[in-house]
Amino acid sequence: MAELRTERLSVAAGARQLVRRASLTFASGEFVALLGPNGAGKTSFVRAALGLIPRSGGSSELAGCDTARLPPAERARRIAYLPQRRPLAWPNRVRDLVALGRFAYGTALGRLGPDDSEAVGRALEACDLGPLANRTADTLSGGELARVHCARVLASEAPLLAVDEPVGALDPRHQHRIMDFIRRFVDGGGGALVVLHDVLLAARYADRVCWMRAGRLLPAEPPREAVTEAAIAENYGMEASVGWSGGTPTIVMRRPLPDPSRNPTQRE
Numbered sequence: 001m002a003e004l005r006t007e008r009l010s011v012a013a014g015a016r017q018l019v020r021r022a023s024l025t026f027a028s029g030e031f032v033a034l035l036g037p038n039g040a041g042k043t044s045f046v047r048a049a050l051g052l053i054p055r056s057g058g059s060s061e062l063a064g065c066d067t068a069r070l071p072p073a074e075r076a077r078r079i080a081y082l083p084q085r086r087p088l089a090w091p092n093r094v095r096d097l098v099a100l101g102r103f104a105y106g107t108a109l110g111r112l113g114p115d116d117s118e119a120v121g122r123a124l125e126a127c128d129l130g131p132l133a134n135r136t137a138d139t140l141s142g143g144e145l146a147r148v149h150c151a152r153v154l155a156s157e158a159p160l161l162a163v164d165e166p167v168g169a170l171d172p173r174h175q176h177r178i179m180d181f182i183r184r185f186v187d188g189g190g191g192a193l194v195v196l197h198d199v200l201l202a203a204r205y206a207d208r209v210c211w212m213r214a215g216r217l218l219p220a221e222p223p224r225e226a227v228t229e230a231a232i233a234e235n236y237g238m239e240a241s242v243g244w245s246g247g248t249p250t251i252v253m254r255r256p257l258p259d260p261s262r263n264p265t266q267r268e
Contacts, residue, residue: 002063002159002191003027004049004079009058011041011048011215018044021058022217024210026193028159031186032220033202034195036212037236042195043084045217046162050081062160076104079160080153084168084195091138097148098123101155123155127181143174150181161185161192167201179205199236203227203249211235223249233257 004026011019019041026032036042048055051067060067062078070078080101101123102116112120124130127147137145146166153161163182167175175198182192183205196202202209202223209226211218213235220226224244232240232251239254 001028002078004060004062004067004160004162004191004193006045006049006060007058009045009048009060010056011044011053012056017056017215019048019055019217020215022212022215023058024049024193024217024220026160026191026208026220028189028191029186030191031183031205031207032191032193033206033209034193034212035197035199035202035209035235040212040235041215042212043164045212046081046164046193046195050079050162051075052081073104073106076156077158079162080156080158082149082153082161082163082166084164086149091136093133094129094135094137094140094148095120095124095133097137098129098151098155101152104156104158119157120155122157123151126154126184127151128177143170143177146170146174146178147181150178154181154185159190161190161194163192164195165197166194167196167198175201199227199232199240200249200251203242203251227251 007023008021009019010017010021022045034042047053049060049067051060051070062070067075099112099120102112102119105116124133127150129147129151132144140148150166166178170178179201182194186192206223208220209223210220211226211231227242227249229240229242232238237257239257241252241254243250
């Protein structure tokens with residue numbers, strides 16, 4: 001079973017603590033959603049957990065190996081990472097972009113071996129991109145391009161995924177399509193750690209949800225326990241109502257709560 005485990009992981013930028021003693025474990029067969037406001041430290045935590053930026057304390061291991069000491073190709077074969085910012089330098093074909101997920105295996109673009117070609121084909125099919133395989137990236141919509149990026153990480157066939165804001169700026173239909181792809185990956189035996197802002201998507205798709213605020217990570221809990229009106233108020237400063245019908249959540253954001261840092265006597 002593949003597993004990523006962090007213990008008391010900290011990240012600092014000068015005197016500023018971005019992540020404070022954060023501990024989290026996720027493994028094959030789990031979909032873990034990481035929620036929190038802007039600036040909470042979510043991206044810094046994920047990048048440090050993967051060994052992509054230095055940590056100032058604590059540990060992070062993939063299957064018992066320190067992530068900071070793993071060669072990049074070896075790390076990529078163990079966990080595929082989809083960052084928040086995903087610029088495309090060239091208008092490549094969709095198939096070629098998805099094939100970038102095979103670079104960790106020493107594959108060169110245009111020189112795919114049989115195993116690589118099959119992996120790319122499976123990723124294209126999983127993300128419903130077959131009809132777009134020969135289109136160039138500059139002709140795609142935002143939703144189509146998001147699916148291409150998901151297919152690229154799936155093509156790596158790593159047992160774990162770490163995905164940072166995969167549905168940002170997408171309409172609801174495409175948000176759910178992307179989340180469905182990740183959910184199917186987990187149901188097929190993979191593991192996924194997904195950074196989100198949308199509480200409803202986290203509650204609907206994740207097996208466990210953890211909140212992060214001011215660099216501090218709370219323990220991951222099942223959605224019914226983690227996604228509560230009190231948690232939304234504390235972390236997002238929003239008054240909300242949360243209900244469940246069977247396994248389906250309903251969340252209504254009602255209004256922003258007063259900022260406790262403001263002087264109550266101060267005029268607007």
